[in-house]
Amino acid sequence: PNIVFILADDLGYGDLSCYNAQSKVPTPRIDRLAHEGMRFTDAHSPSTVCTPTRYSLLTGQMPFRAGRVPVFTGAGGPCLIREEQLTLPQMLRNRGYATAMTGKWHVGLSFFDAKGQPVTRGDLDSVKRIDFTRAIPDAPIHRGFDRFFGTACCPGTDHLYAFIVGDRIPVPPARRLDKSKLPKHPYANDNRMGMIAPDYDIEQVDMVFLQKSKEFLEDHVKRQPAKPFFLYHATSAVHLPSFAAAQFRGKTRAGPHGDFIHEFDFIVGELLDTLERLGVADNTLVMLSSDNGPEVTPVVHMRADYGHDGARPWRGMKRDDWEGGHRVPLIVRWPAKVKPGSTSAQTVSLTDVMATCAAACGATLPRGAAPDSCNLLPVLLAGDGTRPARDYTLQQALATFSIRQGPWKYLDHRGSGGNNYDSPELRTLALPDTAPGAPGQLYNLADDPGETTNLYFKHPKIVAELKSLLDKAKSSTKP
Numbered sequence: 237p238n239i240v241f242i243l244a245d246d247l248g249y250g251d252l253s254c255y256n257a258q259s260k261v262p263t264p265r266i267d268r269l270a271h272e273g274m275r276f277t278d279a280h281s282p283s284t285v286c287t288p289t290r291y292s293l294l295t296g297q298m299p300f301r302a303g304r305v306p307v308f309t310g311a312g313g314p315c316l317i318r319e320e321q322l323t324l325p326q327m328l329r330n331r332g333y334a335t336a337m338t339g340k341w342h343v344g345l346s347f348f349d350a351k352g353q354p355v356t357r358g359d360l361d362s363v364k365r366i367d368f369t370r371a372i373p374d375a376p377i378h379r380g381f382d383r384f385f386g387t388a389c390c391p392g393t394d395h396l397y398a399f400i401v402g403d404r405i406p407v408p409p410a411r412r413l414d415k416s417k418l419p420k421h422p423y424a425n426d427n428r429m430g431m432i433a434p435d436y437d438i439e440q441v442d443m444v445f446l447q448k449s450k451e452f453l454e455d456h457v458k459r460q461p462a463k464p465f466f467l468y469h470a471t472s473a474v475h476l477p478s479f480a481a482a483q484f485r486g487k488t489r490a491g492p493h494g495d496f497i498h499e500f501d502f503i504v505g506e507l508l509d510t511l512e513r514l515g516v517a518d519n520t521l522v523m524l525s526s527d528n529g530p531e532v533t534p535v536v537h538m539r540a541d542y543g544h545d546g547a548r549p550w551r552g553m554k555r556d557d558w559e560g561g562h563r564v565p566l567i568v569r570w571p572a573k574v575k576p577g578s579t580s581a582q583t584v585s586l587t588d589v590m591a592t593c594a595a596a597c598g599a600t601l602p603r604g605a606a607p608d609s610c611n612l613l614p615v616l617l618a619g620d621g622t623r624p625a626r627d628y629t630l631q632q633a634l635a636t637f638s639i640r641q642g643p644w645k646y647l648d649h650r651g652s653g654g655n656n657y658d659s660p661e662l663r664t665l666a667l668p669d670t671a672p673g674a675p676g677q678l679y680n681l682a683d684d685p686g687e688t689t690n691l692y693f694k695h696p697k698i699v700a701e702l703k704s705l706l707d708k709a710k711s712s713t714k715p
Contacts, residue, residue: 250545254271258544274567279564281528287306308394325466335383336449337376392427392475399435440481481499521596529554587609646699
């Protein structure tokens with residue numbers, strides 16, 4: 237099949253009405269996609285932040301296997317993916333696919349100054365040092381993609397506001413960002429001061445990405461209709477700042493961030509309509525997900541101002557090791573293969589995408605490749621009647637870990653693992669510590685999906701078993 241993977245940024249489980257009946261944001265096209273395919277209700281990002289998750293999606297392995305994995309900004313790099321490492325697009329290219337990526341890369345890139353010295357920091361001064369006449373040696377086109385149009389890091393946030401085409405920036409940034417012309421609201425305060433290119437409009441960046449993906453699809457079907465394609469479309473939406481394009485502002489009753497979510501829904505619809513128009517939808521496997529849970533600011537402000545909870549019904553949010561930080565939407569449509577309107581309650585991870593795509597296209601993963609990826613194809617074809625795809629699932633927060641097996645979830649740390657719930661912004665969301673002195677946390681999600689009661693001392697045997705399994709997985713090459 238052709239394969240299209242759409243990855244949202246910071247889209248919460250509760251942001252979509254097909255997952256949350258109380259959502260205040262209309263997402264009709266994503267809801268339709270769920271109606272036409274399978275909706276996973278227990279899917280997880282491998283990390284609670286962006287760079288590590290994107291690394292795992294593209295390699296099929298947990299972030300910790302790459303060593304220290306920072307969240308890159310600006311000119312941050314080098315690329316976390318080694319040149320010899322098999323990636324999802326390279327695996328598909330080996331099977332004869334045309335591969336293209338549009339949007340946010342965020343797995344690290346190598347830039348150089350005029351003397352040929354590497355620029356690897358993400359701050360403004362480092363961006364100013366870049367020699368834009370030099371190629372980027374570890375760009376996506378050197379990691380399995382035939383074509384790339386996108387950005388180094390977060391398109392609306394991170395110091396380097398310029399488009400990369402292939403492995404170069406054809407229109408370099410020429411001036412500092414002027415924030416005075418950007419919208420002012422509670423969701424607008426996340427874009428760092430940086431250098432911006434004259435052809436770069438932060439408020440229109442997702443519309444540019446959409447146009448480039450549509451152009452790839454149209455060009456490919458016209459020129460190589462018999463050749464399968466893989467498109468990875470990674471949006472800026474709905475990462476802060478919430479700058480929806482002009483045509484979406486005020487279109488919801490959930491404020492600027494609600495409008496941004498609505499824009500993402502439009503993007504999904506346009507990509508699906510393009511597949512239909514080109515006559516390739518019936519042979520295209522479409523997957524949609526998010527890199528982690530919703531950001532703090534949208535959760536706090538939208539709860540208070542609009543009665544919308546992007547993390548609903550889970551505890552926590554982006555960065556947290558509680559469910560709200562890593563339980564994400566995952567919708568898969570494959571006409572005539574995946575039963576329309578179906579759901580799966582199997583616990584799965586975005587690391588599983590690589591093994592699943594390999595199985596779908598008949599590829600065999602080499603020994604050692606994608607060590608944390610499990611094949612979900614039997615689940616897609618037969619539903620939950622098949623055996624579980626995973627024995628356990630790992631999650632990684634900033635520097636902490638949790639493990640899930642059946643209904644049991646063990647967090648190998650105290651607190652959230654991410655956000656500070658003693659801060660004024662989050663203090664009202666903090667829950668009582670039900671196991672004072674416990675060095676970790678144990679929850680039974682079947683009985684306590686809100687992770688309210690820490691059973692660490694009540695079930696020491698289960699704690700010991702899960703901690704041992706977690707430690708073994710972290711030290712092994714194959715989980």
